[in-house]
Amino acid sequence: MSIRHGLLALLDQGPRYGYQLRTEFEARTGATWPLNVGQVYTTLGRLERDGLVVPAGEDEEGHLFYAVTEEGRAELRRWFDSPVPRTNPPRDELAIKLAMAVTVPGVDVPAVVQGQRGHSMKALQDYTRLKGQALAADTGRHSDLAWLLVLEQLIFQTEAEIRWLDHCETRLVQRMEEERERAQAVEAAPAPTGRRRSRI
Amino acid sequence: MSIRHGLLALLDQGPRYGYQLRTEFEARTGATWPLNVGQVYTTLGRLERDGLVVPAGEDEEGHLFYAVTEEGRAELRRWFDSPVPRTNPPRDELAIKLAMAVTVPGVDVPAVVQGQRGHSMKALQDYTRLKGQALAADTGRHSDLAWLLVLEQLIFQTEAEIRWLDHCETRLVQRMEEERERAQAVEAAPAPTGRRRSRI
DNA sequence: CGACACATGTAACACGTTACATGATTTG
């Protein structure tokens, strides 16, 4: 639902043709989200199917323009007016992976965490470098600001991911200690488990 | 690609049947990612099609078990061994939305930011409350740890989102000031733009 | 009995993504 609305927003500035939309979209998301041209046309087709855009004639150079309809404008306003829903938040592959890693036996969880951490650190460096370039090239255009914000979101997200991974490690050693304690307790006086004194 | 591997990981612990997989998956992701049972069966079908799992007979009670194949185990090991790729990071709807909001005229960007911020704060509270419950109910099971980690990832992500939204606001006022400066400069001595003295 | 959890599945659809086909125009 993101590209749909993205193109719709671009069309709200006035009629555009497919190739142009791709260019303008990428100007705002830079190298991080290259947009296959073909997808622009398929998405335009779906938008037209849903009555959000209509073909708007062609250029003297043969460019096929699309324009947003009244219904499209309403949909766009709805999009901007309501926050992106956090009901059923997107299933994050990393979270699922860690959840499975700590669950199934025989997985070297610390290795998984460290592997991901290194990868994220690398990504963070790349993003930071890109941000430097973006700041240097910034000429005050709105699209420059957009690109900068997108980059910074990636940076914030990646930082959070790294912090979370570190947190996972501490949780893991915490667990290992608890299990050691439990094992000793059992060794001393066999009894039904139950972490800490959560029961009795 | 996340649910596929998730189910594969569960099957790595031994043969399971569909309904059981759903239960075990949800035990690790809790209320945040309810998994439609139907999807388990469709995913199992696709896994079988790709040779990663095979039907493994049925129970005396009629449960249809699936088992992971050698190829499936290899795929699973690959999954755990390699970090989740950050090439072409997932297109984040919120980022696209903000990028478009600052770009197209006539959008009340601060309102969009604030609207989202409120929503995220609410979500953060929910997650925090859930975390309290998870901690209280924790009995040391691995699935409890998984559920806790998933929750904490959501918390970290949401916190990062809020921080980023706040950052966006400062960037916005920054821009408005710059534009004001530019406007005054033009008023005083009309000249080609170019932010700061980025050119000349 | 009626409601609900258990259990298996199918059909249809959404969006995103890639690969391919085709042609005009520009540029080294």
Place this chain on the structure above:
DNA sequence: CAAATCATGTAACGTGTTACATGTGTCG
């Protein structure tokens, strides 16, 4: 001339998601 860019499109596929059909067992 050859390669690259501009420009429009189609076909096919992948996963995720929902809605529906169907049946068994259990419990109040």
